[in-house]
Amino acid sequence: MKILITGHKGMLGSDLVDILENESQHELILADIEELDITNLEKVKKMINQEKPEIVMNMAAYTDVDGCETSRELAYNVNAIGPKNLAIASNEIGTKLLHISTDYVFPGNSIKPYNEDDKTGPQSYYGVTKLEAEKFIKDSMENYFIVRTAWLYGINGKNFVKTMLNLAKNNTEITVVNDQRGSPTFTVDLANAIVELVKTDKYGIYHVTNSDECSWYEFAKDIFELANVEIEVKPVTTAEYPTPAKRPQYSALSHEKWNSSGFKPLRNFKKALKEYLELELANE
16 A cells, blocks of 8 residues: 655654554655645645555644644644645545544543544634644545544653653652543554554544543553552642643543444553553663
C-alpha cells in the first residue's frame, strides 16, 4: 500500500511509521512541516497528485491545548484547515483519508463513556478546531476514517507520564487533578489499531483508546507504583488547578462500535502503561 503520512515525526506518527516499515509491503511517503504545509491547499494538491497515495494518514496537529487558546489562528489553520485541505485533495483522486481526532470534542458532562453519535460540545478552542476538522472531512469526502482517541503517551514526545516521572526527581510530593476522567492510551497500541483499520473499507468515525478509565490523579498513582517511585501524590480539584483551556470532566470513550465492527479490543491501560514504562525507564 502506498501511504502518505503527515506529521510523521510526532509521538503517534513515529510509532505508526515503525509499525508500517516492519510490515515491509508498504511504500511510505513521509511528510512533516518541512516537506508539506498542510494549511496550503495548492501544496497539498500538488503532493497528493504527484504521489497518488492509496491513503493519506494525517498525524499532523497543534496539540498544545492551552496554547490553542492564545494562538487561535495557528490552531485553526493546522487543526481544521489542514485536514480540510487533505480531504479535498484526497477526494479529487479517490484516495482514502485517516484523521486523528480527540475526546475533547465532547462537553464532558456524561456519566458513561461517549459513543460516536453522542452530542458534541467542545469546551476548549483545541476541541473546537478538532471538531471543525471532522465536519470538513465529512462534508468533503466519503472514504474517510476519523479516529477519536484520548490522553496519549508514547516514547517519542512530551506526555503526562514523562512529566510525572520528571517531577518525581525533584519533589517529595505533587498535586494532581482528581475530577477529570478519561482513558490513557499508549501510542503503540493506537498505531497498531490504525494499521488494522485502514486495511478495511469500514469507513466512518471510531473511538479507539486503551480500555478502562481513571482520573489524572489515579493515573499518576499508577505511574509511580509501576515505576517503583516513592512520592506523595495529593488530589486536587480542577478549580484548585486552573488552566487557560477548560478540560472535559468526563471524556472516556465507548469502544462498542470498534468491537462490533470486528476489530480487536485494545488492552487495559495499566497493562499498556507497564510496557511503556519498561521502555521509558530502560532509555534513561
